[in-house]
Amino acid sequence: MDPLIQSIQENVINGQKAPVENLVRQALEAKLPPDEILNTGLIAAMKEVGARFEAGDFYVPEMLIAARAMQAGLAILKPHLVQGGIQSAGRVVIGTVKGDLHDIGKNLVSMMLEGAGFEIFDLGTDVAPEKFVAAIKENNAGLLGMSALLTTTMSNMKLVLAALKEAGVREQVKVMIGGAPVTDSFAKEIGADGYAPDASRAVTLAKSLMGN
Numbered sequence: 001m002d003p004l005i006q007s008i009q010e011n012v013i014n015g016q017k018a019p020v021e022n023l024v025r026q027a028l029e030a031k032l033p034p035d036e037i038l039n040t041g042l043i044a045a046m047k048e049v050g051a052r053f054e055a056g057d058f059y060v061p062e063m064l065i066a067a068r069a070m071q072a073g074l075a076i077l078k079p080h081l082v083q084g085g086i087q088s089a090g091r092v093v094i095g096t097v098k099g100d101l102h103d104i105g106k107n108l109v110s111m112m113l114e115g116a117g118f119e120i121f122d123l124g125t126d127v128a129p130e131k132f133v134a135a136i137k138e139n140n141a142g143l144l145g146m147s148a149l150l151t152t153t154m155s156n157m158k159l160v161l162a163a164l165k166e167a168g169v170r171e172q173v174k175v176m177i178g179g180a181p182v183t184d185s186f187a188k189e190i191g192a193d194g195y196a197p198d199a200s201r202a203v204t205l206a207k208s209l210m211g212n
């Protein structure tokens with residue numbers, strides 16, 4: 001592994017925001033591919049943070065400062081992942097479901113969709129079903145993306161699908177879901193239109209759902 005990428009990993013794990021920012025800049029200057037900086041550097045680091053949390057070596061504060069360092073690195077990487085100037089591929093409402101505050105994965109999916117020419121309406125985290133419904137109506141969105149990182153909040157996706165039906169907008173939007181505990185079979189079970197395991201496959205899925 002490139003030593004710069006390795007340093008990015010280590011500094012994200014240790015929550016060193018400013019060094020992560022500098023290292024990402026250096027990696028870009030060294031012409032390392034942005035997707036390698038993202039996947040092997042930033043995302044791999046967050047996986048390790050999760051593993052340490054699970055093992056009881058990390059607690060919530062460590063997870064939180066690692067997440068801040070990751071987001072800072074991501075902000076620098078964003079212009080290199082997102083190439084603007086593409087015609088709108090469709091309007092997407094996206095958010096993390098009620099009760100869930102995880103947003104790194106959702107932000108990454110938003111960024112990649114934006115890069116692929118989608119117009120993004122990001123509702124943030126802890127989004128109630130009625131808020132999703134209102135945003136879809138208001139923005140006349142053709143696609144809804146929902147994220148959940150907790151096994152306890154996954155089921156809220158089902159409540160959103162029920163709310164869409166209830167409000168008579170289910171036929172208007174395709175629904176795609178994701179997040180670490182979410183699976184393809186869960187998507188089928190709750191009646192979503194698709195699932196993707198990562199941000200680049202979320203783009204492929206979004207395009208196919210929108211018929212692009």
Ligand code: B12
Pocket residue numbers: 043046047049050051053054060061063064067099100101102103104105106108109144145146147148149150151152176177178179180181195196197198199200202
């Ligand atoms: C960072 C983190 C936090 C941070 C979040 C900061 C933030 N701004 O997001 C903080 C510290 C706040 C946090 C809090 C908690 N967390 Co936490 N957290 C994590 C951690 C370490 C990393 C998540 C992450 O950002 N991954 C990196 C991103 C890039 O990956 P991703 O989110 O999976 O997203 C990718 C795909 O899933 C997909 N995707 C994501 N969303 C979508 C949406 C669509 C539409 C599509 C198509 C695809 C898609 O594409 C993304 C990009 O490739 C995970 C560990 C893990 N292995 O996931 C635990 C983890 C999710 N947390 C966990 C827990 C338990 C908690 C807490 C309950 C801890 C506590 N006791 O308080 C709280 C809950 C707070 C709440 N109400 O939400 C558990 C969940 C266990 C479970 N099975 O439910 C995990 C798995 C850790 C563990 N191993 O135990 N956490």
